[in-house]
Amino acid sequence: MEKKLIGKPIASVINKINKDLVQEHELSPKMVLIQVGEDPASSYYVQSIIKTAAKLGCEAELLTLAADAGQEELLGTIYMANQNPDIHGIMVQKPLPKGFEEHIINEKIDPMKDIDALNPVNLGLMLMENERFVPCTPAAVYYLMRYYGIDPAGKNLVILGRSNVVGKPLANMLLWKRAFANATVTVCHSRTKNIEEICQNADILISAIGIAHFVKEEMIKEKAIIIDVGINKIKDASGEDIFVGDVDFEACYDKALALTPVPGGIGRITTAVLYSHLVQSALFARNINKNVDELINIKLSENHEK
Numbered sequence: 001m002e003k004k005l006i007g008k009p010i011a012s013v014i015n016k017i018n019k020d021l022v023q024e025h026e027l028s029p030k031m032v033l034i035q036v037g038e039d040p041a042s043s044y045y046v047q048s049i050i051k052t053a054a055k056l057g058c059e060a061e062l063l064t065l066a067a068d069a070g071q072e073e074l075l076g077t078i079y080m081a082n083q084n085p086d087i088h089g090i091m092v093q094k095p096l097p098k099g100f101e102e103h104i105i106n107e108k109i110d111p112m113k114d115i116d117a118l119n120p121v122n123l124g125l126m127l128m129e130n131e132r133f134v135p136c137t138p139a140a141v142y143y144l145m146r147y148y149g150i151d152p153a154g155k156n157l158v159i160l161g162r163s164n165v166v167g168k169p170l171a172n173m174l175l176w177k178r179a180f181a182n183a184t185v186t187v188c189h190s191r192t193k194n195i196e197e198i199c200q201n202a203d204i205l206i207s208a209i210g211i212a213h214f215v216k217e218e219m220i221k222e223k224a225i226i227i228d229v230g231i232n233k234i235k236d237a238s239g240e241d242i243f244v245g246d247v248d249f250e251a252c253y254d255k256a257l258a259l260t261p262v263p264g265g266i267g268r269i270t271t272a273v274l275y276s277h278l279v280q281s282a283l284f285a286r287n288i289n290k291n292v293d294e295l296i297n298i299k300l301s302e303n304h305e306k
């Protein structure tokens with residue numbers, strides 16, 4: 001296995017499948033990204049999603065509501081997108097301004113268009129191992145493990161972070177009774193005691209807490225596999241903004257068996273996963289019986305089986 005687990009080849013495999021399906025079935029997949037106000041970090045992410053659309057033969061439209069728009073206006077916009085047969089995917093950008101009830105927003109997105117997989121119906125299906133869409137970042141971690149042949153079955157796998165978008169769904173997926181799951185999962189959070197000791201026992205350590213360089217060499221086990229989901233903006237020595245992960249990559253490099261870089265690791269795969277959900281949704285809309293996730297898994301497995 002490679003020491004540096006880069007995301008680019010996985011994103012390329014997924015994007016090729018997305019593009020080929022669009023061409024083969026003459027699909028016109030379209031997503032709307034709904035943003036309330038202009039949070040700079042969220043705008044950056046939105047722009048990177050929109051840029052990808054044309055390369056895949058998809059469309060991504062940004063609907064920006066005023067910063068003082070209320071929840072009713074947002075729900076109205078979601079309702080219109082749910083009703084529109086030309087729209088296959090709906091994504092509401094977070095964070096939302098104060099006063100919005102995220103659980104209500106998530107519930108109102110049509111589960112068949114819920115490409116970000118935040119509707120409780122889709123989260124429930126994931127829990128029961130009968131998934132339609134799973135949250136994109138956990139899926140990116142799963143695909144990375146598939147591609148590099150990292151089988152977590154029976155391994156001590158520790159996840160740092162228990163958010164609804166990363167830690168919790170990822171823990172559930174890695175408990176699935178299927179290939180590239182079956183892990184013994186421990187989830188840590190801000191109230192966890194002896195976090196260092198728990199990490200030191202991890203064969204696979206996945207960090208998603210959002211603290212730059214939280215994971216140090218002394219926290220990891222010899223020959224552990226380290227997957228870094230964190231994206232943190234810090235200043236470098238010259239005062240420039242740079243992005244780093246939760247893991248001190250340089251410090252952990254020699255001790256780890258393999259590790260993902262930031263940037264260039266999981267983040268790179270996440271947008272490709274989002275588009276795979278959009279393509280799946282467009283296939284659903286045409287009643288075409290194709291499982292995009294299955295196609296991706298088959299293709300990714302070819303890498304470590306060769």
Ligand SMILES: NC(=O)c1ccc[n+]([C@@H]2O[C@H](COP(=O)([O-])OP(=O)(O)OC[C@H]3O[C@@H](n4cnc5c(N)ncnc54)[C@H](OP(=O)(O)O)[C@@H]3O)[C@@H](O)[C@H]2O)c1
Pocket residue numbers: 137160161162163164165166167188189190191192195208209210211229230231232266267268270
């Ligand atoms: N690569 C990607 O595509 C991608 C996608 C999404 C997010 N991210 C990145 O992943 C990171 C996490 O994102 P998120 O949305 O899951 O964040 P989040 O909602 O802020 O959740 C952070 C989690 O970390 C835990 N935590 C915070 N400080 C801790 C500490 N000192 N010790 C142990 N646990 C601690 C929190 O515990 P409590 O629950 O107890 O508060 C919480 O469960 C961020 O850097 C984000 O930018 C990357």
